[in-house]
Structure formats: C-alpha cells, structure tokens
Amino acid sequence: MTSATHPVGSGLTARIRSEERDVDLALTLATGETVAVLGPNGAGKSTLVTALAGLLRPDEASIRLDGTVLAGDGTWLPAHRRGVALLAQDALLFPHLDARENVAFGPRSAGVPRRAAREAAERWLHDLGVADLADRRPSELSGGQAQRVALARALATEPRLLLLDEPMAALDVSVAPEIRRLLRRVLADRTTILVTHDVLDALALADRVVVVEDGRVVEDGPTREVLTRPRSAFGARIAGLDLIAGSMRDGRLVTPDGLAIDGTPSEPLPDGTPTVAVVSPADVAVHLDAPGGSPRNTMSATITHLEPFGDHVLVRTDVADARITLASAAELDLSPGTRVHLVVKATAVALHPARPGAPGAS
Amino acid sequence: MTSATHPVGSGLTARIRSEERDVDLALTLATGETVAVLGPNGAGKSTLVTALAGLLRPDEASIRLDGTVLAGDGTWLPAHRRGVALLAQDALLFPHLDARENVAFGPRSAGVPRRAAREAAERWLHDLGVADLADRRPSELSGGQAQRVALARALATEPRLLLLDEPMAALDVSVAPEIRRLLRRVLADRTTILVTHDVLDALALADRVVVVEDGRVVEDGPTREVLTRPRSAFGARIAGLDLIAGSMRDGRLVTPDGLAIDGTPSEPLPDGTPTVAVVSPADVAVHLDAPGGSPRNTMSATITHLEPFGDHVLVRTDVADARITLASAAELDLSPGTRVHLVVKATAVALHPARPGAPGAS
Amino acid sequence: GCGTIDGGSDTADAEERTLTVYAAASLTQTFEELGEQFEAENDGVSVQLGFGGSSDLVAQLQAGAPADVLATADETTMTSAVDDRLVDGDPEPFATNVLQVLTPAGNPADVQGLSDLARPDVQVVLCAPVVPCGAAAQRLEEAAGIDVRPVSEEQSVTDVLGKVASGEADAGLVYVTDVLGAGDAVVGIDVPEADTAVNSYPIAALAGSDHPDLAAAFVAFVLGEQGRRVLAEAGFGPP
Amino acid sequence: MRDTVGTFPRWLLVPAATSALFIAVPLLAIVLRVDWSQFGALVTSPSSQAALWLSLRTASATTVLCVLLGVPLALVLARARFRGQSLLRSLVLLPMVLPPVVGGIALLYTFGRRGLLGESLEVLGLQIAFSTTAVVLAQTFVALPFLVLSLEGTLRTAGQRYERVAATLGATPTTVLRRVTLPLVLPGLVSGAILSFARALGEFGATITFAGSLQGTTRTLPLEIYLQRETDPDAAVALSLLLVVVAVVVILAVRGNDARQAL
Amino acid sequence: MRDTVGTFPRWLLVPAATSALFIAVPLLAIVLRVDWSQFGALVTSPSSQAALWLSLRTASATTVLCVLLGVPLALVLARARFRGQSLLRSLVLLPMVLPPVVGGIALLYTFGRRGLLGESLEVLGLQIAFSTTAVVLAQTFVALPFLVLSLEGTLRTAGQRYERVAATLGATPTTVLRRVTLPLVLPGLVSGAILSFARALGEFGATITFAGSLQGTTRTLPLEIYLQRETDPDAAVALSLLLVVVAVVVILAVRGNDARQAL
Ligand SMILES: Nc1ncnc2c1ncn2[C@@H]1O[C@H](COP(=O)(O)OP(=O)(O)OP(=O)(O)O)[C@@H](O)[C@H]1O
Ligand SMILES: Nc1ncnc2c1ncn2[C@@H]1O[C@H](COP(=O)(O)OP(=O)(O)OP(=O)(O)O)[C@@H](O)[C@H]1O
C-alpha cells in the first residue's frame, strides 16, 4: 500500500512461512517506514524478526530489501550480509568487551578504523544517556543499562532495516519517553520493524501498525486507523484511540479544517510541526450545550453512529469518538445526526509530533 | 510503620549494604503486606531482592523474616532454607524439564510426592492460563509464555516471602491485567516485594510503595500517599494520581463521606467490595458551576492550594486534585478557598478493588 | 620322565593348581609351547604365563607379584633377583642367544656384514646400551673394532625389529631368535664375531612360591630334553 | 525449519580437513596392512578373546569408578573457592602428564606389598597388585583426570544461574545437584565418561608395570597387542584394529544415546 | 560483596577428597622414594638435561600444532551439521583409545620411508623418521584429540547466541570467529592447550615406535626415564619427579594467566 509512494524495489517485501510454528506472515515496508508489530504472546512476532534477520531459516521465506533479494528462489543471504540489525528482549552484550567496544563492534565489522569506531560508539552511548558506562563490562551493568547499550550497538551499525523486538521491555518508565524520542529521531530515515506491547510506542514511532494473531496478520494499516478503529480482537483490547492530525500553530494543534486543539506536548513542538493529538475516547465528554469551566477543548460534532461497548456506548462522530456510560447516553438522548459538543481537557490530550509524510499526518 | 499492626517479630525487617554497588537499603514489611519497589535503572532494586533471596551476600546484611534470622550476627541462611522465592526478569526455566515439571520442582523439593506435586503444578499452570503448555519444553515457549510458567513455578513453592523483579516486563499488555488480577488474589495473604516500573502494578497490588534512588530509599509510604503526593523526583515523574477510597454500593463507589463516584471497574466488583477510584488529575476538569452533559461525576470541593507544574497548575482540593492548563486557571480565577465543582467522566475513573485493611481503603 | 608330579598331599587341590611363570618377552613363543606341554603332562595343573621385559619382571617380583618361576633374558637382572632373595636355590642357565645383523626384506642398502653398519649411508638402529641386547651389541662392536653411529638407540628388541621390518631403518642388530620369530619381513645375516657376545638365559624357582614342588618340576622340564628341543627349534643355543 | 547454525567461516574447512586427515590416514594405513585372510583366526584366538573380554570388563569398571570419584572432585573444583584450588587442579592433571609407566611405579610404591599402604592392606587380607583390581586401579589413575577436567569445564561454562533459581525454590544442595546440575551437564558427563572409557581401553604402561601381564587376569588387549608384536606383527595389527572397532562401537552407541537425549 | 557460589552439598567433600588422595598418594609415594642425596646429580646429568630440553621444545611445538589443527576441527564439529559427523567425532577420539604404540605403528605406516606418504615426502626431500619432527608428529597424533574434544565441549556449552548477535551486527563469519567465538571460549581453549601440552610431555609409546630414541634428537624425558629404569631405578624416579615438577610449573603458569584473564 504505502510502497506505492516509493520507487519500485525499494523497501521491504517479505513472506515468512513456518509449519512447525504455525506462522505465515506477509509484510511490506516502504523505505524509511516504521511499522509496529503488535500481538499476543506466541503470535509469531519474534519468529518474524529472527527470520528477517537471517537467524532462523523458515520452511519458506521470500524477503526482498531495497531491491536486494535476501531470501527466496533458493537464495538465503546470511545474517551478516543483510544489513539488518536486531535488538531483542535480551541485551546479549558481548561479555568480554566493555560497553564502548560492544557498540564499536558493528562499525569495526564494517571496516571502520578502530579509533573512528570508538568515537562513533561514544557518540551513540552519549545519545542513549549512558556515556558514563563506556568502560564497564556487561556484568557490571543493570538490566536496563545493558539494554540501552545494546540499543546503541544496534543503531551504530546504521542498518538498512532495523528490527526491535520489545526493546523497551526492560527499560524503566522514567527513561522510556527519552529513548522513544531518540528512537523517533533515528527511525525518521530508517526502515524499522518494532515489535512492541506498548501502544504508545506504536503511536510515537510507527507509521503503520500490523497486528499478528496466531501466526497470521489480522490487521495492517496506518497507525491512526488501526489504533482508532481496530478490527481485530487484540487490537480492540489495546487500542481504540482518538487521533486528530494537524500541525502546530501558536502552541496549539490546528487541523486542516481549522479546528484548534489544546493539549500537552510530549516534547517541545515548534510552530509548523506536523502533530497528532491522541485522546482516549474515555476522556471525551459529550454535552448538548457548550459548557464553561476548565476544559479547553470544545468541538462541535455530529454523531455518525452509536455502538454499544459493554456497559458503555461508543459515540462516533465526524470529529472524534467518545466513550460514555449507558446511563449518560440514555439521559442525553443521543442518536445519529444529533449535534453535540465534544469536550476534552487539554491535559487529557497528548500532542505527539507526527512524522512528515506519515499517514497519520496526511 | 505498618508492622505496628502485626505481632512483634512477624513480617520482614531487612537492611542491605554493599559498598561496591553503593547500595544501602532498609526495608520493613508486615506479614501479608505487598510492597512495590520503584526506582530508575541501576538504583539497586535487583541488588536488594537477590540479597533477600540469599543469592548475593552483601557486605552487611541483617534480615529477619517472621521471627527467623535469615542474615545478621554472623548468620547467613542459604537460599534454600529461607522460604523466599524469586522471579526475576529472565524466566530461567530449567531447560531439561517440561513446563509441568518446572512448576512441580518447588513442591517436590519440599517433599511433596511426585503425583501430588504434578497436580499442584497443573493447577498453577491453569491459574496462569498456560495449562495447555504443560508438556512443552522451555525452548518451545515464547518469552511471554515462559515468564508465565516461571511465575507459576515461583508461586507453587508457597513462599513466606515472594520477590518479583519486574515479572511482567515480558508479558504483553493484553494479558497483564489478567496476571495482575491473579497476583492480587495470591498476594492477598503473602508477604511480597514487587519490583516494577509500572505504576498500575503498584496500585493494583501494593499496600505500600518504596522508591529507591541511587541505592537509597527516598520514599516509603502507603501506595496512595506516594502515588498521589510523591516527594521524590522519580516518584513525581511516574505518579501523582488521585485515589479515592470507599466501597461499592449499587455499582458505584461510595466514600465514607457519602460521595458516590461512577467509574469503570477493572473487574466485577460486587456491592461491599472495598474499592479505590484512580483518576489522573489530568482528567479532572474544574468548573465554577455544575455543568450538564455526559460526565457522571461532579464533586463539590474546596481548593486547598494551587501548585504550578510546568505550564500547568495542580489544583489541590479537599476531595481530589486536578491538573489544568495555566490559561484555564487564569480564566477561572482560581485561588485557595474557592468552591469548585470537580468533573470527571466515569470512563476516566478506574475502579480497582482495594485490599481489605490496605491503607488505601482505610 | 622327570616331569610328572604326584604329590600325595594335594588330592583335593589337584584340579585347581596354577603355576605362574614369569618369563622375558623374547621367550613368549617358546614358553607358551612349553607351558602347554607341561599342562598336558600334569593333570590339574594350569600354567599361567606373565611376559615382560626382564627388569620389569624383577621389579614386579620385588613389589610382591605372586609367581613361582622366573626366566630372564640376561644374568644381570637375575642377579638382582637373587640379591633380593626372591629366588629359591641357584638360577640355572637354560639357553643362549647370539646377535645377527638384520635387514629389511630385499636388503635395500645392500648390507653384507657387520662392517657395513659403519657405512654413513646406512641407517642403523641398535638397542640402547643399557638394555641387554644393546650391551651385547656394544661388545660385538668392540670385538669387531668398528664404530657404528645409529640413528636411534631403541628401548627393546621389539623396537629394533619394528624399525627394520618396516624398512624405516636399513639395518640393525638383534638376537637370532628374534629374526626367526619375525618371519619374512626381515633377513638375518650371521656375524662371525657373534660368539664374543653370547647372551645367557637363566631360570629359577621362586622363594615365594605356593607350589615349590611344581615350580621345581617346571624348571626341570625346561632344562630337560623337551625344553631343549623347543628352544632349539626357536633358534636358541644350548646353555 | 531450522536455526541457521553452522555459521563458521568456510575456510576453516581446509585446516579442519587437514586435521581430520592427519588422524584418519594413519588409521587407514593400519587397515591397509591388515592381513584379512588371517584376520578372523587372529582375533578369535583364545588369548585374544580373553584379552578383549578383560579389557571390556576393566574399562567398564574403571568408567564407573571414574564417575563416582570424578564427579564430586569436578564439582568441588568448579563450585568451591578455596586456597590451593589451582594446585589441586594441577595435581589432578598430573597423571595425564606422567608417562604411564611412571604412574604404574607410583601405584606399586603405594599399593604394592612394600608400598605405603601395602602393609595395611595385607593385614586386611587384600592383595591388590597383579590382580584384576590392579588393572582397574591403574586405568582409573590415568583416566580419572579426563573425566574431572572435562566435567569441570562443562560445569564452569554452564554457570550457576539455574542452580541459584533452584535454591530459591527450596531445593537443598543435594536436590539441586541431582535434579538440576547433573541433568544440565549430562552431555558433558557422558563425554567425560567416554573419554575415561577410551583412555582405560588403551591403557598400557601403568597396567604392565602395576598389574603385570597374566592372561585372563591382567593381560588386557593393549598388553596382548604388545606381546604379539614381538613375535607376530600381523596379529598385533589385527588386534589393534579390533580395539579400534570396539572403541568406535562403544563411542557411537553412547553418543547416539546422548544425542537422542539432547533433542 | 560476593555471590554466594559454592552451594554444593557438603558431603561431596568426602568422595572428592578420596578422589584427590587417590591421585596424590601415589605421587607422594614417588617423592618418598627419591634418593635426595643423589637427586641433583641425577637430574643435571647431560643426558637428563638433553632429554628435558627436547621434551619442552617438542611439547611446545606440539601444542602450537594442536591449536592450529585442532581449533578448526573443533569448530566444524561443534557448529556444522553434516552426515557422518558423529563418525568423524569418533575418529578424532581414536588416538586416545589406541595404545600409543599402535599409534606409532600407524604413523610409521604413513610417514615412514615405505609408508603411504613416505615416497611423496622423500621426493620432496623430507625425511621424517628418526628426526625431531617425528617426535612432534607422534605427540601431535596423541595430543590432538584432547584439544579438539575439550574445545568442542566448551563451544557447545557456550552456545551461539553471541555469534548470532554478532552476525546481525554485520560481522563476517571470520570476524565472528576472531572477535566473539575465540575470546568467549578462550578459557576452554587454554585448558585444551594445557591438556595437549601435558599429554605431549608424557608421550612415550608412539614416540619410541615412530621416532626412535637418540639423545638430543628424539629421546624425550619419558624415553630417558624408561631407559634409566633398566639400570638405575633411582635415576628413573628422580627424573619422573623432574617431569612432574616441570608439568606443574607450566600448568600453574598458564592457569595463573588464565585466571587473571577470567576475572
Ligand atoms: N525455538 C522454538 N522452537 C519451536 N517453537 C517455538 C520456538 N520459539 C517459539 N516457538 C513457538 O512459535 C510460536 C511463535 O512464537 P514467537 O516467539 O514468535 O512469539 P512472539 O509473538 O514473539 O511471543 P512473545 O510476545 O511472547 O515474545 C509460539 O507458538 C511458540 O510456542
Ligand atoms: N554483577 C554486578 N557487579 C557489580 N556491579 C553491579 C552488578 N550488577 C549491578 N551492578 C551495579 O549495582 C548497581 C545497582 O544495580 P541493580 O541491578 O540492583 O539495579 P536495578 O535497580 O535492578 O536496575 P534495573 O531497573 O536496570 O534492573 C548499579 O550501579 C549497577 O551498575
């Protein structure tokens, strides 16, 4: 789909089939695109990325990256010739090398002279906030510290395709936003598959989301679409967000339709930055008349349809969705076509920079 | 503090000091109490739990559990005689045993006959939703599956003290609530230390929260207090929630003052269940007049003080806190003593069962 | 005639009696044959043979090895057994052996006699002077007035045989019995001076024997007519 | 579906093949020298049969003894920390360094009638030297280090993570040993036992010195080969080949078993 | 601060001590037999000196050769999967099973003047028999399996997780070998090399059969010991002790180095 906007042969086209693990996955990525792969335990996410990395040879594989055939038609390029870096859950830092040498390993393998490789390593360590650990052996690092060094090591190879298999599972919440920001900067011009359990990762980093269940792709679409209107059971359990795209003006997000939205930026967002507002429908209140008070965002909207959702009702409108209790819906006497005011507090709106050209910002 | 409500000598009293790792931590737990330990990477959380488990002998340790001296005064009880189970980030399932035998390992070590141990193992596997994996070897399990089996294995030893070191880091979000529920059931009568990065874990499972930074305890108090009014930098970064305690009546939470709150229960909550409502101050709107519309919860409150919080203001009241933008605060002309209506959508209120006797519910 | 034993005392034991004979490795073939013949002549007696280098055998006896008869390949080793009071009575020589020049089949270096061993183009292996066959070779060299420069001084006759039989060495010096025993792979060349280095094989019953009568009978059997015939067939000279 | 293991540099195949040939060609050379018309007769002679049977019995007994003595020693070397540990490890290495004949002398000086323990043993009515027991002791002396060192290496590489987990699950050290450590290092233990068996099967110098060479009692196959070599090199070669075949059969049988368990 | 390692059942100390004593007492028995008044004279005689020096030189050369030939073979055995793999492994074991004398015969049949390769070698002007080269070949033949098997075990236990990571970082198999595999298994490689050195130092049977015994050229310390034993058992015992001391010194030196690196 997205590959249509790129020259033929660029990006990733892959199909992986393993009978033993009951996995049959097909995936396409445009060059520079970041795809988040979500799915329950045992769905086949790790199987996919290890096959792409060339570490696991499935029954059938056909993988093409930027015009090069990595697998298929009898070809099976070994891992080291793929330009594909993989960071998995376990850091697996080389125990006999210190952090600096671990990170310098990739550049040196690519022929970069020792000194330059070390300097590059130090830059990456610095970027990931662990410059002071450069001299430590992996055995002297905590789990989280080790994972950050491993991330630096994967990034330092400047791979054509970067595979991240739950890279932040071991990082503490207080540093995750920082790493996420770094990743967004890095992933902006890198083809990346990010296996994650965290919807925020998908939101912040991915152009597209692929949901895998029981070894099959059950959803594949722009992040915005999948996270707002999930069609799969797993997607519904973890997502269902309101995403409103636009760009920043005077500290607010302004949509192409001229709607201005106050929110809490996840990082400084200068004017003109393409931005997505993320709101949980649960945080959106529905009023028949515009109310006063602290909420900064009041948006006129027309109800398109009402969906029962357990003992809640999902009120779908032309602007955003709201999830309210059955009792409220009854009291307000809502029906499709009703004009309503959607109210959401600025503090309940997260403003994330959207990637230029990413579907969410289009 | 909480140990005052328990007979002398019951529960855990521990002090761990390691010069090399720059760690000096003291901790007290009452019998049956669950303490969440939060803190950034490298803070010393894993050092604490491995020392408690008897796997790491620090420079100085004095540990007393239910009247038994585990360490101190020249005593150093070996791990297997402590009755302390540890589940760390890495599942470390015995690779030569299938899942069932892994879980049965603890009971069999305690002298339970083979058949009974297997049956117990199957019950635990069933409880954790992995009964169908009983015959699999660890190499045939995905990361998440393995971690669930490891959890079952730790629980099956029925330890006097259970140590969980980020046990859910590898579990996917769709199963985390389920495991959390199971854990709450199990931890209800177990002394537990839970190292976690997830505030929700602390909320759902812990009576008390201890925040560790740079090898020192920087906060120690009831979950409610630490999560609502964090005094440490790390606490502030990850917490700052509204917690309102009461018990269920007619599907709503009713506080001792008679305030009724609508919310979204995380699980079925029959009438009479002690419950905590968890609201992010960001989701609380402040109105001068009671508004109409979908939000179910309108609470009269008096502002106690206003705290600037970046470009936001934290409006502290006698009922709950609200975080609003500076612009709103200015527009509404708020000041201490102002009577306001706090408005929060039922869908933004999470209702969690509180543990009977837990500080949050008192 | 002299070999039959009918000791009245061992009626019950007659079925079970085992005679242990320690003999030098170079006696392996002959003593196996003699052992069988002795068994055939003495109902209920089984002969168990222990072979090894002569000095090994003596060392084992010194360490308490249970044996009834000892036959060595030289007098020096037997003397040390006597000195250690291991022997019952005096040892008696029962055979002699002389050296022969040995070449591989086909004799590629065209060695015709002892003097050719001194040729620089001939690769010669000898026993080391400290083992019996080496001592004999040294005496032979002196008697012949030649100076052989061996490429190797081997630990035992077997090693010399092995090197020459495989063609690795062009020539060596070993006992005539060894040459006969080795078959077609090697050719032996008589040495006129051989008589100057005759090796004598002594045999003795041992002090620690559980069956002194049987031991004495075996010694007598080897020294007797049958023993002499078997030894002569193998190339040994008379004592 | 398979892991893409086997990612080693292809050029390694050249030195690896050289290395394999260096061992294989000499063995082939022996096979080529065997006089096949005589082979059957040579290896089925009573003395060969007796020697083969004795070799199998003693090498098996030695392997059992090595496991019983060697597993504890390997565990102590791998898991304990004490002064003189590396001295102890060097001590364990020594029987491999010593020419076996010297080992045999040492055993004689110890268990022989005039040895250190000889008198005490004699009082107990035990005469060890020059008996089948002596063969087993001699083989154990030279084979034990093989088991200890190979198992210690496996134990160290395997690490203690699983043992630590087992301890937190309440397993006593003995239970940990039985249910975790030993099963985990089983492949290493089997390799070590095979090494010991192999070394015992080929043992010559210590046996001839300490146990002597009596048919059916102490004359194992290597001793028989040595003896035959003096008079009948063809027989020696044939018997050597028999030894090789026996060893290969045993090794393949155990390895096969091992491989099945490893899956 | 230390990990509470050393959690092995205490009762293991009993069999472990028994096992250590079983090796230590015979060595002690030798020490007790040494005639100390003569010791100096015996071990400094020209023939002893020549033998010692030759032994050290050849065992060192053998160790180097074993590493060069053995590392590739161990890697192929541990990392590749091919038909006949377990047969190849058994083949590698064989020189350990064979009585060394048979090994010597096999080498003679291969590299000897009339051996399989002898003629080709002679054309090249190489005469191996009766040379120091022959000693090194004989020692390598018996010592190589030690290095291969011990290293293969270490490689298998270490697994391939780090090698896989290195490959995804763009390292060619050769780079992975040099920068990941070898450093990780270095302790195992050092142990294997020590084993080879030790086995080479004690080698007797194959050397005497294949290389002969000439002072300064082929008569290594074990051959000298064996020879001395014929006439002067005291001298043999003294030389044995010398061999033991040399071995212990080498082992401790290398082990010490190893331990430092392992920290
Ligand atoms: N080494 C293996 N051998 C055989 N089957 C395996 C192996 N590893 C995983 N599997 C199986 O393959 C399927 C896919 O597993 P995979 O590890 O790809 O899941 P995942 O989506 O990464 O799960 P998680 O979120 O738990 O990491 C599962 O059914 C799993 O049990
Ligand atoms: N094996 C070790 N040897 C020496 N120092 C260590 C070791 N493991 C951890 N440390 C150090 O001890 C300190 C405490 O580490 P610890 O593993 O207890 O942190 P943690 O709070 O568990 O971190 P994380 O959240 O990353 O798991 C850190 O400074 C770390 O670098």
Ligand code: MOO
């Ligand atoms: O019996 Mo000997 O000592 O081989 O010549």
Ligand SMILES: [Mg+2]
């Ligand atoms: Mg996975």
Ligand SMILES: [Mg+2]
């Ligand atoms: Mg930790």
